[in-house]
Amino acid sequence: MEHLTAAAEIGVGSFYSLCSGKEDCLLALYDDAVSEARSAIASAVGERAESSWPEQTCVGLRVLLDWVAEQPLQARIVFIEIQTAGGEALRRYTATLDSAAEFLALGRKIAQPSSRRLPESLEQTTVSGIAWLLHRYLSLGKAASAPELFEDLAELVLEPYLGEDQAREAVSQVLLAPPR
């Protein structure tokens, strides 16, 4: 608490007029950071509203990785610090992951016939793995390298639905497309 009020150059009384405590403060920071990342993703995906699910997925992933690289402190709140702050914090964290998993699950509608054997919790597993990998990159101070993960991650996300060749093709199109 002393660190927080000193860094913000406010008194303890002022702090408590804004937040009920340290956990409340972290939750507010988390909500702000998630909202910012979501806005960036929604804006980029919205510009391609007419595009296909694979393209929207790639664009969303690319924006997320760029955001981690550009906003490492906020990304730390989203992927690391929130996990240390108790039950309500973990509930919000998993709710965020669930909403990303719901979007990925739209891929089932366009999955190849051979993809009928997709596990029920595939999307939750995929999102959890990516979140853990970003946690690791941030912990190691490698946030600036997060965008380098794009090609591999995008192919892995798409492959269960599209197969290896089509997944690679979809990622290539996003890599080659000029930014809008």
Add this chain to the structure above:
Amino acid sequence: MSAPGYPWAGHASARSRLLEAAIATVSALGYEIVTVEMIVDVAGVGEGDFERSFADKDECCRRAFEDVCDHFDRHLLPVYARTAPAPAKIRAAAYACADYCREYQQRARYGLQVRSRYGRTSRAEQSLKFHLGQMDSLRDEDTAHRIPAAAAELSVGFFAGHAIRLDASGRLGELRASIPSLLYSVYNVYLGRSAAERLLQDEEIRGSQQLPNRSI
């Protein structure tokens, strides 16, 4: 919470009791809430015992995390040490991991909860690298070109991330039911979609016959 209800009361050394008490209290209440007084009370030792063993709560909890890393690694070591093809070994390790989460739920919860705080210590890094190395035994020379550099971290992340989600809803002991899905994602990373689909089919057949063996 009081000491007599805990299995270590009256047996282990004061230091061991304090470590177990730290694991029990933090996994139940969260790191921020737990105090040295709570740990001492649950351990059933004197404050002097704590002061002789650890500088403060942070050191006690860090040592407890290292203890959990040791315990978890020892649990999986016999599985990794067996002579078997890499996919079979990773499958067995996945089920052993799920069994650990069910049998030692407090320890598993503790490890997941304080990982962000102590995950960069040398013991934690050593443990993680050990498991990453085992996961990377799935790398096949023929398909190495299509396997991402971060494959091992991503694959361990499938398990750790899913365990965190289950823990958040109080269902960590149910990790075993998710193993086929988790292995599908791992196989997809290392061996491709066809291998992952074959695995899922095999797991369904095994599941319809009996619970998967704990051994290979």
